[in-house]
Amino acid sequence: TGSTQPQRMLEAVQKNATKGDPESVFSAIDYYGRHKEWAMNVGDEKGLILDSVLTEVNPSIALELGTYCGYSTVRIARLLSPGSKLITVEFNPAFAAVARQIIAYAGVQDKVTLVEGPSGDLIPKMKERFGIKSFDFVFLDHWKDRYVPDTKLLEDCGLLRKGTVLLADNVICPGAPEYLKYVRNSPRYESRYFKSNLEYSKVEDGLEKSVFLG
Numbered sequence: 001t002g003s004t005q006p007q008r009m010l011e012a013v014q015k016n017a018t019k020g021d022p023e024s025v026f027s028a029i030d031y032y033g034r035h036k037e038w039a040m041n042v043g044d045e046k047g048l049i050l051d052s053v054l055t056e057v058n059p060s061i062a063l064e065l066g067t068y069c070g071y072s073t074v075r076i077a078r079l080l081s082p083g084s085k086l087i088t089v090e091f092n093p094a095f096a097a098v099a100r101q102i103i104a105y106a107g108v109q110d111k112v113t114l115v116e117g118p119s120g121d122l123i124p125k126m127k128e129r130f131g132i133k134s135f136d137f138v139f140l141d142h143w144k145d146r147y148v149p150d151t152k153l154l155e156d157c158g159l160l161r162k163g164t165v166l167l168a169d170n171v172i173c174p175g176a177p178e179y180l181k182y183v184r185n186s187p188r189y190e191s192r193y194f195k196s197n198l199e200y201s202k203v204e205d206g207l208e209k210s211v212f213l214g
């Protein structure tokens, strides 16, 4: 009955997933996105790359830009060590409301701070609001034309440190060409492309992993 896709996704989670089991929550969303209604979650295939980068980085403080329904929020939070935190930014109140419920259903709410508002306004407030020195890991999955301005903003606000890992979704489809140029041509980043497929599809897409060199 849910009138919006996020509401229908939440229903699918409440119906098919086990409360407190993050894996069952994002698997239920993957099933929905693959067999019911395509949805712009990072998905199961690119999700495995996200998992492996996260396991390698093991961030104490992580940032996600573009929560949407919280699929990658849950995927990231489940892998965080005790005491580690994920801050996720979402400016659509309806999406944020659904994401909060999906995050809570998965039982990862203690690791996640969902902040409602535009990334451009919130990034400059991260230090004062959350007492953050710098991020260990950043997942970019919001409007694709905002990847570059927000990366520059993170740099200018001193929120990146030597070794911070940026992982960007959709660098091929829908594509983030300016972002690829920026991180691949800048001497301040060591960049690598992880080839994969667009979520629930055979179309090529991939994740760009860029290490900030300070």
Ligand SMILES: CNc1ncnc2c1ncn2[C@@H]1O[C@H](/C=C/CNC(=O)c2cc(-c3ccc(F)cc3)cc(O)c2O)[C@H](F)[C@H]1O
Residues within 6 Å of the ligand: 040, 041, 042, 065, 066, 067, 068, 089, 090, 091, 092, 095, 117, 118, 119, 120, 141, 142, 143, 144, 146, 169, 170, 173, 174, 198, 199
């Ligand atoms: C700009 N600052 C923002 N601050 C806070 N929240 C934000 C901000 N900007 C957006 N949001 C929030 O972040 C989300 C936006 C995600 C956008 N994602 C996509 O467009 C996207 C699109 C495809 C796609 C591929 C092929 C095709 F045929 C059709 C679609 C695949 C993907 O994996 C994507 O991630 C949310 F919706 C918005 O409110």
Ligand SMILES: [Mg+2]
Residues within 6 Å of the ligand: 040, 041, 042, 141, 169, 170
């Ligand atoms: Mg995406």
